[in-house]
Amino acid sequence: MGIHESIKGKSYQRNTHSDQSSSSLNSQQLKNSPAKEEAIVSRGIANQAYYVLGHETANVHHLYEFGHELQQERSTYLCTEITTGIEYACKSISKGKLTSEVDVEDLRREIQIMYHLEGHHKNIVTIKGAYEDPLYVHIVMELCSGGALIDRIFQRGHYTEGKAAELAKIIVEVVEACHSLGVMLRNLKPENFLLLDKYDDSSLKAVDFGCSVFFKPGQVFTDMAPDACDRRISAYYVAPEVLRRHYGPESDIWAAGVILYILLSGVPPFWAKTEQETFDGVLKGDIDLKSSPWPSISDSAKDLIRKMLCSQPSERLTAQEVLCHPWICPNGVAPVRALDPAVLSRLKRFSEMKKLKKMALRVIAESLPEEELAGLREIFKAMDTDNRGEITFDKLKAGLQRYGFILRNSEILRLMEAVDVDDTGTINYGKFTAATIPLNKLERRELLIAAFQYFDKDGNGYITIDDLQQACAEHNMTDVLLEDIIREVDQDNDGRIDYREFAALMGKAQKGNGRIGRQIQHSLDLSEDSIWGSWLLTTEMTYTSYS
Structure with a gap:
C-alpha cells in the first residue's frame, strides 16, 4: 500500500497547512481588499482597531502590490515589493478569526519566533516583515514557489537512500537550529517544508511556525498544543510522550524520524483507519523494518530510524547526534565536534x-x-x-x-x-x-543610518572624538581610549568616521551610486548641498568590510 492510500483523512490533508503553495488559485479576495478595507475603515472600524503586534506599523499596501492567492486555507498571497520588484509571499490573518486572547498570543508568538529564527539557517523561511491594519495581520516572507515536499513524496512514492539522506540532513539541521535558539517546532511534517526551486529538492524551506513555542532546557510541556494547532497537527508525526502529555524538544526528533521513514518507504511507520488507532500504534511503538522495501535498505539507515523513533525520549538521539550518524554524514565521516550553540x-x-x-x-x-x-x-x-x-x-x-x-x-x-x-x-x-x-539585521539600511545618527551628535555627517566621548558617557563606558576607537575605523586617516567607514565597520559594504545615495539622503532628510548629500550622490566606492 502506497502513501496515497495510507495517508488520508482529516489529520493529513495535502497542501492545506503550509503557508505557501506553488499553485495559483483564481481568487481576487485580497487583491481587491485594500479599497474594501479603506471603505470599511472610513466607516469607523479604525477607531476600534487593536494591535496584535503591540505597536502601529507601516501600511503593507503602501509597500507591496498584492497578486493572486497562493494558498487558500491559510490566506497566503503573492505580493511584490513596490520599490524593488522582488516577489514575496504574504500570509494575511483576519483579526475576525482571532476570537480569544489565546489566539492573539499564538499569532504574536508565531511572528516572534519567525523573527528569532531569521537568518539563522538557510533552510528556514525568512521573514521580511510583519504589518498590521484594522482588519488583518500580514506576515511577508520569502516566496517558495517550488511546491511542497509532501507533493514531491506523492509523486515519487519514495526516495533513494542517497537522496533521502540529503533531505533528512536538511530537516534535522533545521531542528537543530531551532533547538539551539530555544524553539520547539511541535508540527514538523512534509507539508511544512516548501521548495524555493521545484527542480531542486535541496532548496527546502521550513515554514509555518504557528504551533511552535519557546522552551527552556529541561522544561516539560503537558499540553498537546493550542486548540488551533490540535486541528493542524497530524497524528502520523505525534511522539508517544506528546500523547502522554509529558514532552519536550525530543518530540521534534521523533517527527523527523517519521519523515525519514516515509522518505525511504513511501508510508508512515504508524497509520490506521482512525486517528485513535494511529495513536495506539504510536504508543505501542512497533516499527516495521522487515516488509518491502526495508530488506533492500541498508542496516545503517534502519539503525538511525530505530534511534530516532525510540519510544523513550531520554534515549532518543539529539539533533546533533543524528547529524553525526554515519548514514547522514558525507562519506560516512562524522564531524569532530558539535557545532557551538x-x-x-x-x-x-x-x-x-x-x-x-x-x-x-x-x-x-x-x-x-x-x-x-x-x-x-x-x-x-x-x-x-x-x-x-x-x-x-x-x-x-x-x-x-x-x-x-x-x-x-x-x-x-x-x-x-x-x-x-x-x-x-x-x-x-x-x-x-x-x-x-x-x-x-545590519542589512537594513535604516537601522545603520539611525545608529550612525546616534553617534553623530552634532549632525555634521561625521563621528568625532567629541561625539564618541558623549556616547561613551551615555553607555557608562569609562577608561576608553577614544583615539584608538577612531583609528580602528578611520580608513582615510582624517581623524573622524564618515558613514561609509561606519557601514564598513558594521559589515555592510556601501556603494554610493546615485540611486542608493538618494535613498539614504531621503532617509536622512538631507538637502543636496549638505555634506552628506554631496558625497552620497557622487561617490562610487565600496569599502572593505571588517569586524
Missing part, C-alpha cells in the same frame, strides 16, 4: 568585535520592536534564573551548560568581559541582546 557562537563573535561596533549593536538592539527580540528575551530569562535582571559569571556558566556546552572558567570570563562593556561585572538584558542579535 547559537547563543555561544554569537557571544564569541561579539567578543572579537571592535568597541564602536559593540556600542552600535546596542543602539540597534534598543531600536528594534519587541517581536524581533522576544526570542532573545526568553533565552535571557532562562539564564537569569533568579529573575534579578542580570547574568553573572555563575549564571552564564550554568546557562551554557544547560544549552549543552561546557567551557573553561577562563573562556567564560573572557566572554563576560567582552560583553560587559561598562565593567559592571554582570550582563543585563541590553548588553545581552546587543551581543546576540543576528547580524543580518
